[in-house]
Amino acid sequence: MKLAKKSWNGTSAATGHFAQAKRGSWAGQHPWMQAKAVVGGLIVCALIVIGTLSPWIAPYDPGKQVLEATLKEPQWFDGAHFLGTDSLGRDILSRIIYGARVSLLVAFAVVVISGFVGVTLGAISGYFGGKIDFTIQKLVEVVWAFPPLLLAITILAFLGQGLFNLILALVAQRWIQYCRVVRGQALSLKSRDFVTATRALGASNQRIIRRHLLPNLVQISLVIGTFSMASAIIAEASLSFLGLGVPPEIPTWGTMLADSRSYISTAWWLALFPGLCIFLTVLSINLLGDAIRDLLDPRLKRTVKG
Amino acid sequence: MLQRLFGTLPVLLLITLLVFVLLHAAPGDPTTMLLGQETTGADLAEAKRRWGLDQPVHVQYVKFVLSAATGDFGKSFRFSAPVREVIAQRLPATIELALFSILIAVSLAVPLGVWAGARPNSWIDNLGTSLGLFGISMPNFWLGIMLILLLAGNFHVLPSSGRSTQTGFYFLDSVLQGNWIALKDAFLHVVMPALALGTNMVGILMRVTRSSVLEASNEEYIITARAKGLGEQVVLWHHVVTNALIPIITVVGLELGTLLSGSIIVETVFAWPGIGSLLITGVTARDYPLVTGLVLMYTVAFVTINLIIDALYALVDPRIRY
Numbered sequence: 001m002k003l004a005k006k007s008w009n010g011t012s013a014a015t016g017h018f019a020q021a022k023r024g025s026w027a028g029q030h031p032w033m034q035a036k037a038v039v040g041g042l043i044v045c046a047l048i049v050i051g052t053l054s055p056w057i058a059p060y061d062p063g064k065q066v067l068e069a070t071l072k073e074p075q076w077f078d079g080a081h082f083l084g085t086d087s088l089g090r091d092i093l094s095r096i097i098y099g100a101r102v103s104l105l106v107a108f109a110v111v112v113i114s115g116f117v118g119v120t121l122g123a124i125s126g127y128f129g130g131k132i133d134f135t136i137q138k139l140v141e142v143v144w145a146f147p148p149l150l151l152a153i154t155i156l157a158f159l160g161q162g163l164f165n166l167i168l169a170l171v172a173q174r175w176i177q178y179c180r181v182v183r184g185q186a187l188s189l190k191s192r193d194f195v196t197a198t199r200a201l202g203a204s205n206q207r208i209i210r211r212h213l214l215p216n217l218v219q220i221s222l223v224i225g226t227f228s229m230a231s232a233i234i235a236e237a238s239l240s241f242l243g244l245g246v247p248p249e250i251p252t253w254g255t256m257l258a259d260s261r262s263y264i265s266t267a268w269w270l271a272l273f274p275g276l277c278i279f280l281t282v283l284s285i286n287l288l289g290d291a292i293r294d295l296l297d298p299r300l301k302r303t304v305k306g
Numbered sequence: 307m308l309q310r311l312f313g314t315l316p317v318l319l320l321i322t323l324l325v326f327v328l329l330h331a332a333p334g335d336p337t338t339m340l341l342g343q344e345t346t347g348a349d350l351a352e353a354k355r356r357w358g359l360d361q362p363v364h365v366q367y368v369k370f371v372l373s374a375a376t377g378d379f380g381k382s383f384r385f386s387a388p389v390r391e392v393i394a395q396r397l398p399a400t401i402e403l404a405l406f407s408i409l410i411a412v413s414l415a416v417p418l419g420v421w422a423g424a425r426p427n428s429w430i431d432n433l434g435t436s437l438g439l440f441g442i443s444m445p446n447f448w449l450g451i452m453l454i455l456l457l458a459g460n461f462h463v464l465p466s467s468g469r470s471t472q473t474g475f476y477f478l479d480s481v482l483q484g485n486w487i488a489l490k491d492a493f494l495h496v497v498m499p500a501l502a503l504g505t506n507m508v509g510i511l512m513r514v515t516r517s518s519v520l521e522a523s524n525e526e527y528i529i530t531a532r533a534k535g536l537g538e539q540v541v542l543w544h545h546v547v548t549n550a551l552i553p554i555i556t557v558v559g560l561e562l563g564t565l566l567s568g569s570i571i572v573e574t575v576f577a578w579p580g581i582g583s584l585l586i587t588g589v590t591a592r593d594y595p596l597v598t599g600l601v602l603m604y605t606v607a608f609v610t611i612n613l614i615i616d617a618l619y620a621l622v623d624p625r626i627r628y
Contacts, residue, residue, distance in 0.1 A: 142320045145605045149567035154601055157589035158328050234445050238571050241447055242586060257448060261575075264451065264466075265459050272455075275448030283443035290439075 037295070040287030047281055051101040058094035062251045065089050074269050084269045086259060092269065095251040096277055102252045103281065106163070107232040110170040111225050117171065118178025119221055123209055125179065126186025133183075140176045148173060149235060156244040166245050170235055177224055182217050189213055219296045226289035230282045237278050253278050310616065314609050318602075322374065325601050326367050370598070379599030384591040389599040393581060400573070400580030404565050406496050407504035408558070415508045416554065419515025423550075424542055426520055434512060441509020446568050450502035450575040457498060465495055468577050499576040503568050507561045514557045518550035525549065551622050559615030563608045 050057060059082070066089035074084040074092075083092040125136040143151065152169040159165045189195060190213070198208055239245035240254025248255055253274040260270035354360045358369065358380075373380065379389035415438075422434035458466035480488040522528070523546050531545045570582035577583070581600060588596035 138317070138320070141317050142324060145314075145317055145321055145609050146601075147563040147567040147604055147608050149570065150601065150604055153567075153570065153585070153589065154325060154328060154597070157597070158331060158592075230443070237445055238447060242571060242574060244589070257451065261451065264455060268455055268459075271448075271451045275445065275451065278445050278448060279443055282445070283439065286439055286443050 034291075036287045037291030040284040040289075040291060043280060043284035044288055047100055047104060047284075050097055051104045054097045054101045058091075058097040060091035060094040062090060062095040062098040063249065064091075071263065071267050073267075083273050084267075086256075086270055087263060087267075090251075092256075092273055095256060096253070096273060098251045099253045099256065099274065100277070100281075102246060102250055103233055103236060103278075106167060106170070106236045106246075107229050109167050110174060110232045110236075111229045113167065114171045114174035114228065115178055115221055115225050118175035119182050119214070119217060121175070122179040122182030123186045123213055123217065126183040127190050127205070127209055127213060129187075136179070137183075140179055143173060143176050146173065149238060152235065152239060153242070153244060156239060161244065161247050163246055163250075166236065166239065169239070170232055174228055174232065177228060178221060181220055181224060185217055185220060186213055189216055223289065223293045223296065226285060226292055230285040230289065233278065233282055233285070310613060314613070318606065318609065319371070321605050322371055322598075322602060323367070325598055326370065330363055374599075374602060379602070380595035382588075382593055382596040384588065384593040384596060389595050392584070392596065393599060393603060396579060396581045396584045399578060400566075400569055400582060403496060403499055403503065403569060403573070403578060403580060404562070406500035407507065407565055408562070410500055410504040411507035411511055411561075412558065414504075415511035416515050419512040420519050420542070420547055420550075422512070423516040423519025424523065424546070431516070434516065438509045438512040438516070441505050441507075441512065444505050444509070446502050446506055447571045447575050449505055450499065450572055453498045453502055454575075464498055466498075466576075468495065468579070499572050499578050502575070503565060503572045506568065507565065510561060511554070511557055514553050515550070518553040519546055522546045522550040548622075552619060555615060555618055555622060559611055559618075562611050566604055566608065 066085070068089065069081070069085050070087055070089040072079075072081050072085040072089075075081050081091050081093070083096065085091055086095070121136050125133045146154075151173045155169040155172055156165055159168070195208060195212055198212055203211075236245060237252070237254035237257070240252045241258045243258060245254055246252055256274040257271060260267070260274070263270055351360070358366060361369075370380070377390060379393075381387065382389050382392050385392050418434045418437070422428075422431040425431055454466045457464045480486070480492060527549075528541060528545055531541045536545075569578075569580060570585055572578070573580045573582035574586055581603070585597065585600045587593075588600060
C-alpha cells in the first residue's frame with residue numbers, strides 16, 4: 001500500500017476539497033456527495049409521502065385478518081398480496097406502508113422535542129454558567145452514564161407501553177446530545193463581541209439568548225437532529241421488537257419483525273421486508289445527514305459524527 | 307485520576323435514586339404478579355414483608371443503597387435466588403459475546419479505516435466509506451435475524467441460537483482443558499451473534515479511524531518523518547497510526563457502552579443466555595431487585611470503562627497527565 005503523495009503537503013485531496021467548498025453552496029463539492037444528497041433526499045421524501053398518504057396508498061386495511069390467506073408468499077404482480085401475508089393473513093405491504101407513518105412520526109416527534117429541550121437547556125447552561133450550569137450538567141452526567149437504550153428500556157418497562165411513553169423514553173436519552181454541543185457553542189458565543197455589544201445596548205438575557213445565540217445554533221442542531229432521527233428510528237424499532245414500544249395493534253416495522261421470529265424457518269418474507277425498510281430509511285437519512293453537514297459547514301466534520 | 311474516581315460516586319448515587327423512583331412509579335404490584343391474582347390476605351402480607359415491600363419507600367431506598375454498596379442487591383423475585391448470584395451466572399456469556407464482537411470490529415475496521423484514510427478519495431476509500439455507512443445504518447437485530455435465516459435456515463452451517471450446555475467462559479475453559487470439540491462448538495455458536503453485534507461498531511470505528519488517520523497525516527512531524535527518508539509503511543504504521551490512536555480508543559470505549567445495550571437485543575434474538583436477555587426477563591416479570599441490580603451493574607460498567615479509557619490516554623500520549 002502506498003500513501004498518497006498529496007496528503008503530505010497539508011491539503012490532502014479530501015480536506016482540500018472541503019476547504020475550497022463554499023459554505024452553503026454545492027459548488028466545489030465532491031460529485032459523490034451530491035449523489036449522496038440526491039439519493040438520500042429522494043428516499044426520505046418518498047417515505048414522507050408514503051407515510052402521509054398511507055390510508056390512500058395501502059391496498060388493504062393493515063389490521064384486517066383473513067384466516068383463509070395466512071402466510072402467503074409474496075405474489076409480486078401475479079396476485080392479491082404483493083409482499084405476501086403474515087400468520088394472521090394480514091397484508092405485509094399495507095402494514096409496511098402504515099408502519100412508515102408510525103416510524104417517521106415517532107422519530108420526528110422525538111427529534112423535535114429532544115431538540116427543543118436539549119438546545120434550551122444547553123443554551124441556558126452555557127450562557128448563565130454557575131449553579132444552573134452545574135445542575136444541568138449533573139443531569140447530563142447521570143443520563144450519560146446509561147448505555148444507550150438502557151434508560152429507554154428501564155423507563156418503558158415500568159411506565160408501560162404506549163406512544164406517549166415511547167416518545168418520552170426516547171427523548172430522555174436524546175436531548176443530551178444537543179445539550180452538550182449547544183452548551184459548548186453558547187460558552188464560546190457569549191464572550192464574542194456582538195453579544196457584549198448587545199448587552200451594552202441594554203438587551204435582556206432572554207433577548208440575547210433568543211435573538212443572538214439561538215440563530216447561531218440552528219445549523220449545528222439541524223445536523224445533530226438528522227443523525228438523531230436515524231438513530232431514533234432504529235431505537236423505536238428495537239423497542240417495538242422487544243415488545244416494549246408501541247401497542248401490538250399498531251403496525252410498525254419493529255413489531256412486524258418481532259412477529260416474524262416464530263416463522264423464521266418457514267416464512268422468510270415476514271422478516272426480510274420490514275427490516276429492509278428500516279435499513280433503507282436509516283441509510284438514506286444518514287446520507288442526507290452527511291450531505292447537510294458537509295454543505296452547512298465542513299468544519300463540523302470533526303465535532304459531529306454520524 | 308483519583309479525583310475523577312470520586313467524582314463518579316455522586317453520579318452513581320443519583321442513578322440509583324432515578325432507577326428507584328422509576329421502579330416505584332410503575333403501575334402493578336410485584337407480589338400479585340409473582341404469586342398470581344388468587345393470592346389474598348395473609349399470604350400477600352407475608353410475601354410483602356419477606357421482600358421488604360411493606361416498608362416506607364425511603365426506608366426501602368436507604369436499605370437498598372446500603373446493601374448495594376456492599377455488593378448485595380437483594381433477592382430476585384423471579385428466580386428466588388440472590389440477584390448477585392443470578393447475574394454472576396449469566397455475566398460470562400455476555401462478556402464473551404462482547405469480546406468477540408470487539409475483536410471482529412477492530413480487526414475489520416481499523417485496517418480498512420487506515421487504508422481509506424491513507425488514500426483519500428481513492429476507490430478503496432469510497433468502498434470503505436460506503437461500508438462504514440452500511441454498518442452504521444444496519445439495525446443489529448435485523449442483521450441477526452437475516453443471518454439466522456441464511457446461515458442456519460438455508461445453508462445449515464451454524465446453529466441458530468443458544469450457547470451450549472455448560473456455563474461460564476466456554477473459550478477459556480475449553481482451551482484450558484484442551485477440549486477442542488467444545489471449543490469448536492463454542493466458536494460456532496458465538497459467530498453469528500458477535501457478527502450481528504459488531505457490525506455497527508465496524509461502521510463507526512472505520513469512519514473515525516479514517517478521519518483521524520487523514521488528520522494525522524497532515525501533521526508536520528509526518529513531513530519530517532518522510533524527509534528523513536523513512537519508508538511509506540513505516541511512516542504510516544509507526545507515525546500516522548500511533549498518533550491517530552486517541553480518537554480510535556475513545557470510540558472503542560464509547561462503543562463498548564453501545565455494545566452493552568446492543569447485546570440486550572442481540573441476546574434476545576439469539577437466545578444467548580447473558581445478562582441482556584436476563585434484563586428483558588426481569589423487566590417482563592417486574593422483578594424489582596433483579597432489574598435494579600442489572601441497571602446499576604450496566605451503569606457502573608459503563609462509567610468504569612470511561613475511566614479506563616481516560617487512563618489509557620495517558621499511556622498512548624505521554625503528554626497527557628492527570
